[in-house]
Structure formats: C-alpha cells, structure tokens
Amino acid sequence: MEDKIAKIKEGTVEVIDENELKEILAKDKPIAYTGYEPSGKIHLGHAITIMKLKQLESLGFKIKILLADYHAFLNGKGTVEEIAETAEYNKKCFKALGLIENTEYILGSEFQTKGEYTNNVYQLATLTTLKRARRSMDMVSREDENPKVASTIYPLMQTADMAALECDIALGGLEQRKIQMLAREGLPKLGLKAPVCIHTPLLHGLDGDDKMSSSKGNFIAVDDSEEDIKTKIKQSYCPKGEIEGNPLIEIAEHFVYPFEDKLIIERPEKFGGNLELSKEELLKIYSEGNLHPMDLKNAITNYMIEFLRPVRKYMNK
RNA sequence: CCCGCCUUAGCUCAAUUUGGCAGAGCGUUGGACUGUAGAUCCAAAUGUUGCUGGUUCAAGUCCGGCAGGCGGGACCA
Secondary structure, three states: OHHHHHHHHOOOOEEEOHHHHHHHHOOOOOEEEEEEOOOOOOEHHHHHHHHHHHHHHHOOOEEEEEEOHHHHHHOOOOOHHHHHHHHHHHHHHHHHOOOOOOEEEEEHHHOOOOHHHHHHHHHHHHHOOHHHHHHHOOOOOOOOOOOOOHHHHHHHHHHHHHHHOOOOEEEEEHHHHHHHHHHHHHHHHOOOOOOEEEEEOOOOOOOOOOOOOHHHOOOOEOOOOHHHHHHHHHOOOOOOOOOOOOHHHHHHHHHHOOOOOOEEEOOOHHHOOOEEEOHHHHHHHHHOOOOOHHHHHHHHHHHHHHHOHHHHHHHHO
8 A cells, every 4th residue: 555655656746635545545446537638749748647647557547538629629729620630649649658458538528518517617617716717727728818718617627527537536747736726626615526636747848948848849759750859859958967957867767767777878988988877876977967968868869769669669550 | 889999020029200122139940169958159041011902103001891809888678
C-alpha cells in the first residue's frame, strides 16, 4: 500500500488528497481518467500523463481516456468534423505509447448531451461564479480577444465528465489544477463524490518557454521523425550550468531516469570521452558547468530517437 | 431595433491639420560570435490595409452597402 502510494506520487507535483487515495486503493477496480482535447500533435507533455496512466494501469486501475472533442470545439480548436479526425489520430498516438488493450477510449460527444449530464452542467452553472469559471481556464483557454461563453461552460463540463465517467482519480497536467479544484468543490454540492486529483508537472518548451504546447511549436511530438528530433533538440534552449527551466534536463528526468539508471553520453576524446551518468551525477556535473550542453543534447537526442522508435513504428504500420 | 466607435505584417501599433510609392518595434528566417541554444551584432523576408461598390489622375485616408467586434440606448403591458 505505502509502496503503491510512493509509486503513484513519483514524478507528480501533487496528489489531492493522499488519504482519499488510500481509500481508493482499497477498492477492487478503481478508475483513473484523463481528458485530452484532440490536438494536432501529441507531444512529450502529453506523454508524461500517458506514462502515468500506464503506471496506474499496472497498479490495477482501469483507465479511461476522454477524447474531449466538445471541449476542443468550445475552445475554438476547429470544426466538429476536423476535431473528430484529430481525435482518431490522437487515439492512435496514445495506443502507440502503450495504452492499447485495457484502456477505454471515450469520445466526449457520445455522452455529453445526455439528460443527466446536462442537468449536472446546469446545476453547476448556478453554483459557479463567472469569475471563478473564467479563472479556472487561465492556463487552458486559447487566448481570445473576445472570450466566449463557451470558455465558462468548459470547466463545468469537465466537472460533469468526472461524474459521468465514474472516475476515482482525475489525472492531468498542472495547467488543469484550477479546473480540477473547481470540480472537487462542485461535485459534493451535487451530492456526488469528487475524484482524487493528481497533477503532473509541465514540461518547459524547447525554446525555454514556460510550457511545451502544440500551439507554440516548441515540442517534440511522439511521432516526430529522427531528423525532426535531431534538429529540434539542436535548436533547443539549453543554458550551460543551469538546471532550472532547462528543457533537456527535464526530458532526462521524465523520460530517461524513470526507465534507465544511467544516461549514456558519447563524446569525442578531446572533450573528455564517454560517460554514464546517474540522475544525481547528471544534475551535479551539469549544474557545476562541467558538462557541455552539446554533450547533453547529443545524449538526449540519441536516447529519445530510441525511446520513441516503437511509437514511430506503430504509427507507420 | 436605434446610435456611436473600432478592423493595417504572425503580434502590438504608426502612416502630418486638408487623399500623393504602406512603415516601426517585437517575432520569424539567414549569417557572425560562441564546442549547443540564448544574449549580442549584422542582414533579409512578410501585406487582397475586414469584404464590397463608388468619387478621384491618384483612396489605408472621402462616400455607400455588408460582415465581425466594442460601448451605449431603447423595449421591459
């Protein structure tokens, strides 16, 4: 039990609430869900949550992935038809990342117009202030000079989703935090049980921006070609000696060390020869300025090309 | 339904009272400097001026219509 909790917490920012998590772990087949707005590219940021879902699956959870087509529509991401296509593509990406057999993929529009669901949304609408709803969308909403009513319906629907999907855990990136907290507050008011909310950290963009995001093009997509991975990493922001906000250090933390004890760094003799670094060693040597950024970049490039090889393979078949 | 205002490069905005070759900053791209990127320096690219009709030798600029947006008013039997 304690062991499971430690595993679940690993690589997350917060679990709200840990005591409730214990109760959930006692259940027979608890349900964990994450919702994704269909997106043109599935990138490493998405992959962090997918990997966490995989882990939850291995710990006995049933996984539900919401392909949130209506949410994307409300967020101005395109026409319903375009979004439906993107959703199919995303589903394939998620499968390529390993969520194949025991994962239930659910299209939002399949249930988000039903009576009980919309009733919950209307109930929540009477309980939620405009400001609170808008504020919850700060990190999620597409920036819009003229914000639409849609952006305030969005968090209410996300709350209703949790009830409809009967989830015990709602997993999401940290940008979801305010919506999730709104949900934890709102659901009990409807006499419903709020899920445990788990938030994963946000990856910095390759350009050093606060957030890796498909709209900014500062990401590595899970199905990027080897060439794309190379050039993207080569052009990445990577200040010497700095660990904080360094996207390549973050990639190492989230994509290398959960799976490998050592990161292999190959470099010519004139630069000191090859190295194999544990996480602690990497952080130490890099922050001391004793590992050249280019060596780190080359190592991460080689690693990520291999890491994502099965994904590319799956996507191409 | 009525009135007023707004719409110019990817973004923020210029374009002299009184029509005269559509510009800047940021961003983007390319080079220089670095064993990476960034910073810095140098260079370059980018426009159906919301759409549409008209006046004029000449319209971003003046007139009409339309669309979208913002603000207000009216209606509240």
